[in-house]
Amino acid sequence: MSSFALMIQGAPYSSGAALSAFRFCEAALESGHQIQRLFFFQDGVHNASALCVPPQDEFHLPKAWQQLIQQHRIDAVVCVASALKRGITDNNEAVRHQLPASNLLEGFSIGGLGLWMESMAKADRVLNFAP
Amino acid sequence: MTLHVINKTDPRLWQTLLTAVLPTDALVLIEDAVYAALPAPAQASELLAHHPGLHVCVLVDDLAARGISAKIRPGFVSVSYRDFVALSLVHERVVNWH
Numbered sequence: 001m002s003s004f005a006l007m008i009q010g011a012p013y014s015s016g017a018a019l020s021a022f023r024f025c026e027a028a029l030e031s032g033h034q035i036q037r038l039f040f041f042q043d044g045v046h047n048a049s050a051l052c053v054p055p056q057d058e059f060h061l062p063k064a065w066q067q068l069i070q071q072h073r074i075d076a077v078v079c080v081a082s083a084l085k086r087g088i089t090d091n092n093e094a095v096r097h098q099l100p101a102s103n104l105l106e107g108f109s110i111g112g113l114g115l116w117m118e119s120m121a122k123a124d125r126v127l128n129f130a131p
Numbered sequence: 132m133t134l135h136v137i138n139k140t141d142p143r144l145w146q147t148l149l150t151a152v153l154p155t156d157a158l159v160l161i162e163d164a165v166y167a168a169l170p171a172p173a174q175a176s177e178l179l180a181h182h183p184g185l186h187v188c189v190l191v192d193d194l195a196a197r198g199i200s201a202k203i204r205p206g207f208v209s210v211s212y213r214d215f216v217a218l219s220l221v222h223e224r225v226v227n228w229h
Binding site: 002004016020024028030031033125126127128129 | 215
């Protein structure tokens with residue numbers, strides 16, 4: 001069993017990056033490997049929005065990520081700086097910045113780029129899915 | 132031994148890739164880069180002129196999504212996401228070009 005760290009830099013539905021990362025993640029788990037961490041960076045933070053409503057006949061990528069993350073207990077980190085400037089926030093940050101609401105999907109957590117540095121050192125392989 | 136993953140056909144990106152690829156490396160074409168697997172585009176021809184034996188794989192899902200599964204050049208190998216995962220482990224590192 002090997003471990004993977006995946007960085008996701010693309011928003012859902014904007015480019016193929018996020019879907020490619022999702023499919024890779026699924027295939028790695030199906031092959032018996034471990035996902036050391038998912039790190040959502042730049043526009044990739046939109047994958048963690050609880051407010052996405054794609055048409056019913058389209059793949060719901062944020063929800064699919066959430067199911068995969070919860071089912072396999074994957075550490076899914078959303079970059080705090082990338083998230084806040086794009087309007088993605090958890091409860092703590094919403095209170096800190098006096099925002100009217102929070103919208104981070106359950107299963108994801110907010111964290112800093114230091115966690116990605118740690119992933120690059122710890123995981124067997126690192127892949128970066130960007131637009 | 133590096134696995135290069137490329138996701139577009141941008142000529143300048145391919146030009147840079149060309150200078151970085153070593154004969155023992157392999158290449159995976161994903162997303163819109165699968166169009167470079169068609170016989171006509173210059174990107175792959177130039178790459179193969181520099182590295183004739185280079186192992187080039189093309190993601191089958193992305194080929195199918197674009198309706199070109201049956202049209203890839205001889206010598207290029209269609210791979211699944213599981214194959215992609217396995218390839219990334221066979222190689223020492225993965226470099227994503229975007």
